[in-house]
Amino acid sequence: MNENVKKVVTTGPPVSGMFPPDQENLVDPDSHAELDYERCVQCGYCRLVCRVYNTTYAERDYAGGRNRILKSLAHKEIDFDKEKIIDAIYQCMLCGACRTVCPNGIDTLEVFQTYRHTAVKKGVMPEKLAVLRNSIVTNKNPFLESGTDRFNWCDTQSCNEGHMAYERAMEHKRKIESGELKAEDVQEHLVGYFVGCTSAYRNNELTTATSVILDKLGVKFIVFPDEECCGSVLFRTGLDDDAMALVEKNIKMIRSLGVKEVVFSCSGCYSTMNIEYNKFTDNNLGFELTHMVQFVPKYAKEHGIKIRYTKRTKEDPLIVTYHDPCHLGRYSEIYDEPRELIEMIEGVKLVEMKHNREMSWCCGAGGGVRALYGNISSDIASNRLDETTACWENINEDRLKEALETKAEALVSACVFCKNNLALAAKDTNSSLPVIDLAQILEDCEFYK
Ligand code: SF4
Numbered sequence: 084m085n086e087n088v089k090k091v092v093t094t095g096p097p098v099s100g101m102f103p104p105d106q107e108n109l110v111d112p113d114s115h116a117e118l119d120y121e122r123c124v125q126c127g128y129c130r131l132v133c134r135v136y137n138t139t140y141a142e143r144d145y146a147g148g149r150n151r152i153l154k155s156l157a158h159k160e161i162d163f164d165k166e167k168i169i170d171a172i173y174q175c176m177l178c179g180a181c182r183t184v185c186p187n188g189i190d191t192l193e194v195f196q197t198y199r200h201t202a203v204k205k206g207v208m209p210e211k212l213a214v215l216r217n218s219i220v221t222n223k224n225p226f227l228e229s230g231t232d233r234f235n236w237c238d239t240q241s242c243n244e245g246h247m248a249y250e251r252a253m254e255h256k257r258k259i260e261s262g263e264l265k266a267e268d269v270q271e272h273l274v275g276y277f278v279g280c281t282s283a284y285r286n287n288e289l290t291t292a293t294s295v296i297l298d299k300l301g302v303k304f305i306v307f308p309d310e311e312c313c314g315s316v317l318f319r320t321g322l323d324d325d326a327m328a329l330v331e332k333n334i335k336m337i338r339s340l341g342v343k344e345v346v347f348s349c350s351g352c353y354s355t356m357n358i359e360y361n362k363f364t365d366n367n368l369g370f371e372l373t374h375m376v377q378f379v380p381k382y383a384k385e386h387g388i389k390i391r392y393t394k395r396t397k398e399d400p401l402i403v404t405y406h407d408p409c410h411l412g413r414y415s416e417i418y419d420e421p422r423e424l425i426e427m428i429e430g431v432k433l434v435e436m437k438h439n440r441e442m443s444w445c446c447g448a449g450g451g452v453r454a455l456y457g458n459i460s461s462d463i464a465s466n467r468l469d470e471t472t473a474c475w476e477n478i479n480e481d482r483l484k485e486a487l488e489t490k491a492e493a494l495v496s497a498c499v500f501c502k503n504n505l506a507l508a509a510k511d512t513n514s515s516l517p518v519i520d521l522a523q524i525l526e527d528c529e530f531y532k
């Protein structure tokens with residue numbers, strides 16, 4: 084084994100030749116994250132909860148091992164090869180389980196995202212990420228789709244509620260742009276639905292469900308005709324500099340309309356605005372951020388609205404288990420509201436999986452990994468990609484098995500990425516367990532007083 088590898092790798096394959104000698108140092112000496120990885124004592128608590136490590140058994144794939152590599156790079160005990168280091172940087176879902184259990188309080192996510200950002204600045208980036216970045220910068224979405232097609236989902240035929248929201252938005256925008264109405268003079272509590280790229284281009288069942296729910300609740304919401312990608316994937320993959328342009332544009336766009344509350348069906352968009360956008364504005368965004376799992380119970384309680392699932396009854400409820408998305412759970416500490424919402428629905432009953440709330444298992448799609456390694460058709464496939472794809476497949480199948488153990492009739496989540504990745508696991512394992520978003524249950528509910 085390479086001498087450099089011996090210094091940082093203590094157990095588990097595959098490691099051979101991972102760090103052949105090179106000259107460059109990945110660690111940015113000005114990074115404050117450096118202090119965090121320096122504090123790591125390699126206790127290994129995080130290894131027990133890391134779904135990637137539990138699949139690959141490679142020391143580089145859990146937080147302590149990665150911190151050890153960073154320390155060694157910082158102290159020039161090892162050098163690195165630009166090609167070989169890519170997996171060590173990107174084969175992490177940024178699920179946050181390690182941060183939750185770390186007895187030393189190390190902000191592992193901050194460390195790893197800084198690590199990725201520094202790597203990108205030094206020219207270390209998977210080829211596929213360059214494709215993704217170009218699409219977001221050019222088309223304002225990661226799917227190589229035309230930016231002008233973002234609202235194709237809300238025509239009169241496919242989603243009339245969305246179409247009405249779009250029409251209201253265009254009229255509102257016209258008034259603002261003509262000077263007939265000033266943003267600061269908007270008196271009503273105007274609600275805007277931030278759709279997000281994946282729902283807009285790939286999962287129209289969620290845009291429709293969300294529009295239908297808001298309409299049924301009686302909320303006169305608008306969508307954002309000038310919405311652009313929130314930048315989540317860019318932040319997660321180290322492309323912060325590109326993401327900042329989107330942050331500025333989206334904030335300016337939302338503020339210009341005088342919107343008071345932005346609602347989300349996508350957990351990734353929600354947490355990106357909640358964390359990165361808030362950081363950028365020093366917690367002074369000027370509008371409230373609410374995920375649908377928060378908005379619906381809050382609105383229903385304020386207006387004395389009850390919710391009934393029309394496909395089942397109180398006596399014969401639909402048994403569901405809830406998968407906490409990392410971006411809602413560990414990132415945003417939203418654990419109670421989705422459960423409270425499910426409990427509010429007559430005709431639906433919740434059972435918990437073994438790993439839930441703070442200790443929930445990741446679905447395997449986080450950290451930009453699915454987008455990077457799985458979703459975009461490309462001929463850039465490599466052995467590295469194959470290995471990584473296999474890794475994620477194992478992870479999401481394990482999570483699905485937990486759901487099956489609960490004997491639930493449906494696995495529900497509140498994140499489009501979780502839904503897609505867990506549905507893929509269901510398909511690959513020939514499971515008949517439906518994987519759906521909570522919004523799809525609410526779409527089939529009656530809201531009454
Ligand atoms: S739990 Fe914290 S201190 Fe322990 S190995 Fe992991 S990152 Fe390091």
Ligand code: SF4
Nearest residue numbers: 133175176178179181
């Ligand atoms: S963020 Fe999740 S996948 Fe990444 S090292 Fe921590 S536990 Fe493992």
